Every structure is written in C-alpha cells, then in structure tokens.
Amino acid sequence: MAGERFEAVDCPVCGTKEATFFLKTFDRYVFPYEKKYRLEKCRNCGALYVNPRPVLENQDHYYPIDIHNPFLEFEANHQDFFQKLYAFVHPYAISWKRKQLEKIAGVGRILDVECGNGDFLYAMRRHLWEVMGVERIQKYANFAHRTLGLPVLRSIEDLSGATIDYFDAITFWHSFSRFHDPVTVLEKIYGHLKAEGFLFIAIPNTRSLDFYFYREDWAALDIPRRLFHITPAQMQKLVRRTGWKIINQKQIGLDYFYNALLSEKIRMARILPSRFFSPVRYFRGFLVAWLSRIVGITGNGSGMLYILQKRKL
Numbered sequence: 001m002a003g004e005r006f007e008a009v010d011c012p013v014c015g016t017k018e019a020t021f022f023l024k025t026f027d028r029y030v031f032p033y034e035k036k037y038r039l040e041k042c043r044n045c046g047a048l049y050v051n052p053r054p055v056l057e058n059q060d061h062y063y064p065i066d067i068h069n070p071f072l073e074f075e076a077n078h079q080d081f082f083q084k085l086y087a088f089v090h091p092y093a094i095s096w097k098r099k100q101l102e103k104i105a106g107v108g109r110i111l112d113v114e115c116g117n118g119d120f121l122y123a124m125r126r127h128l129w130e131v132m133g134v135e136r137i138q139k140y141a142n143f144a145h146r147t148l149g150l151p152v153l154r155s156i157e158d159l160s161g162a163t164i165d166y167f168d169a170i171t172f173w174h175s176f177s178r179f180h181d182p183v184t185v186l187e188k189i190y191g192h193l194k195a196e197g198f199l200f201i202a203i204p205n206t207r208s209l210d211f212y213f214y215r216e217d218w219a220a221l222d223i224p225r226r227l228f229h230i231t232p233a234q235m236q237k238l239v240r241r242t243g244w245k246i247i248n249q250k251q252i253g254l255d256y257f258y259n260a261l262l263s264e265k266i267r268m269a270r271i272l273p274s275r276f277f278s279p280v281r282y283f284r285g286f287l288v289a290w291l292s293r294i295v296g297i298t299g300n301g302s303g304m305l306y307i308l309q310k311r312k313l
C-alpha cells in the first residue's frame, strides 16, 4: 500500500521490550492476501501485538471507502450473505449494548469512543441518552456528524474541560485495540467520567477456542486496524497500571458466530481463491462457534465485555 510507514514498538500492555515471533498475517480486506504483518508475543505478559506496526498518521489508509462503507447499516439492498446477516443481526447487537448499559447506569450521558458511523449513538439518543462521540477516521466522523447530526470529536485529545466529571458511561465497542497506547487512553478519559460512572470495553479474546482454531484467519484479528490482542488475565494486568478496576466481565454471545463464520469466509478466500461457496465450511463455522461457546463457559468468550469503574483511592 502506498504511503505505508511502520514503527517498532514495545508491548503496549506492559511496556516490556522482549517478545517472540508468534505468527504472520494479512489485512483481510486487501487481496491477494499478503502475510506481511507480524504478531509478536510479549515475554512478560503474553499479549500479542503488531510489530512493527503502522504509524498513527497512516490510519485512514486502512479503511478504504469501498470496503468500510459507513452507510452499510442504513442501506436497504445488501448484496452478499455477510452483509445480509449483519443487517439482520445489527439491531439486536445495538439493543444488547444499550441494555447492558441501562441495567447498571440507567439513562444519562454517554461518550462512545471510536463511534464509527454513529449507529450506536443514534440509537442511544432515540432512547433519551445525551450523546457524544469520538471518531478518528474522517469518513465515519463525517457521516455521524453530517448525516446523523451527532456531536463528534475527532480525537480524545479534543475532550475539553467542559466534560470533566460529565459522563455516566464511556464505551469502547471493539475499538480499544485500535489505539497505539491503551494505558494513556484510559488515563485521558478518566476525568471525564463521573465518580460513580461506568466504562465499557468490548474486545476480542485470544484465549477463545475460535482463535486457536482459525489463528491467522481469525476475523477478530483485523490487523492492521487492531494493534494488540489480549486475554482476560492480560486485560486485568493492563488495567492495574491505571486508576481503573474491572467490576464485571462477560462474554458477548453474537461474537462467537460472527467471528467463526467470517473466519471461514477468510480462510476460504485464502485457500480457494475463487468465490466458491461451501456450505460445509459454513456449517463447520457454526460448529466451531458452538464449541467455542461451550468452552467459553469457563470465562473465555470469543469477545469479552469488561465493565470498569474508578478505583477508590
């Protein structure tokens, strides 16, 4: 890709330099697949991270408009099976997120970090939440702001003094690992949440069965948009470096199926470079999702939702 620039980094979870090679993978949106991204495993905490990784200024490169279409959820005629499935499941996913919040936070003010096209905040506003978004990718921010009329900042750096102790909830829906420095992000948003407010972080889990099965084809790797991958134990370690504490964690049911079926699609595209449709492979995807779900009862879901609060100092 033209204009790509990389930087070598230490572990974004614990700051350790020593790491071992884990696997090579590819950008699932760029054909033909070229395994040019290295995932390394931290020798201290075990987190997986992209190294070297694309520099921050390059981020828009990885969201080409023909693939990451901000209008997708709002379009009526979806072409491919996954678009249809996504459009069908999407309202349930949004309402699941809202219910998770309202169960413990009631209704109030919310900040959604990396809000994408604003679909979640748009729904929250209809349910009387006062909403604000942060989105670094230009085309998503434009859509959320201009088309949906949502207040959207371009970066968490743009949060001003006006929102200190302001929000009842701050959310990262599968966006946390898109940040180059997760510890700094947790510190920066800290003051903007009320003392009794809640922070929600949804993130894929590399201790799930479906990750072991799909490895470099695992859809949730989503490299190089996601820069690191962690397990629940590593998430605890990361949070301990900040003023936050995890008060609850749960599995995200839909992620098992979304990740396994999409991983099958990716594997098919890699191994069979045609649009060959194989019901057998999708059946296997369902099977892996169910197995992963059963194994996930032990606390390792394909996707995890962590609920955090400020530590009482």
Ligand SMILES: [Zn+2]
Binding pocket: 011, 012, 013, 014, 015, 016, 042, 043, 044, 045, 046, 047
């Ligand atoms: Zn580490």
